[in-house]
Amino acid sequence: MVEEADFKAHGYDVSSEQAEALNDHYHDPKNRWALKEYNARGIGRNPDNYGQVDMYLLVNNNGEIENVGYEFNGCPTISFSASIFTEDIKGISLKEAFDMTKASYAEVEAKDNCEECTTMILVAFLAAYENYHNRQKSVEEDFTLKIIETNLQFTQQTCG
Numbered sequence: 001m002v003e004e005a006d007f008k009a010h011g012y013d014v015s016s017e018q019a020e021a022l023n024d025h026y027h028d029p030k031n032r033w034a035l036k037e038y039n040a041r042g043i044g045r046n047p048d049n050y051g052q053v054d055m056y057l058l059v060n061n062n063g064e065i066e067n068v069g070y071e072f073n074g075c076p077t078i079s080f081s082a083s084i085f086t087e088d089i090k091g092i093s094l095k096e097a098f099d100m101t102k103a104s105y106a107e108v109e110a111k112d113n114c115e116e117c118t119t120m121i122l123v124a125f126l127a128a129y130e131n132y133h134n135r136q137k138s139v140e141e142d143f144t145l146k147i148i149e150t151n152l153q154f155t156q157q158t159c160g
Contacts, residue, residue, distance in 0.1 A: 002026075026076075029083035031090070035069040039135060041143040042127025044120040046074075048150045051117060053078060053124040054143070055086075059132055063093050070124070077117045085121050094129065101125050119148050 004019040014022070035056035045052045051074030058067040068086045072078040089097040105122045108115055123146045131144035 025083040025087075026080045029079045031069050031083060031086040032071070032079060033069045034071050035067055038067075038069075040128040040132035042124045042129065042131050043143055043145045044122070044124030044127060045145065045147050046116055046120055046150060047147055049074070049116070051075070051078065051120055053082060053120045055082075055121075055124040055128045057094075057128050057132060059094050063095065065089050065092060065094055065097055070121075072120075074120070075117055078121065081118050082121045085125070089125070094132065097125070098129050101129075116148065116150060123148050 001023050002019065004014060004016045006019075008014070034054065035058055038056040038058050040057040040059060042055050042057075043052060044055070052072065053074075054071045056069045057065055060066040068090050070082045070086060072082065089100070092100075101122050105119070105126070108119050108122070127144040127146040130146075131141060134141055134144065
């Protein structure tokens with residue numbers, strides 16, 4: 001288990017409660033499954049390292065994210081980060097989750113593989129958001145695929 005002091009030694013200012021929550025997501029990822037019942041599915045893919053996140057949303061009649069799940073192919077950072085992200089969006093409106101995701105996406109500058117993994121999660125949600133709206137317009141599609149833009153040349157995974 002990583003302690004508060006370990007995070008601080010690496011430059012992260014976290015409380016002991018935050019350290020405990022981070023450890024929980026790392027050792028017991030939440031929402032790590034494909035939903036059987038969903039009305040939106042988005043895929044975020046990295047063409048450079050074949051990483052992929054499939055995100056499933058169940059949006060209720062009030063426009064709130066009732067349930068969310070994900071599957072992934074890639075490093076453990078994806079599972080840890082997607083666990084936190086999906087817990088953050090569960091129970092809020094789809095529009096609020098979209099706005100939050102767009103703001104986060106604008107802040108991410110993929111300088112390393114770990115940030116590309118985080119970007120895949122955000123892009124998978126944006127694809128699911130688009131898929132949801134397409135389905136509302138009776139567009140027949142199983143999922144929406146979005147490819148992340150990468151600035152890095154292919155390298156071995158350095159995170160996870």
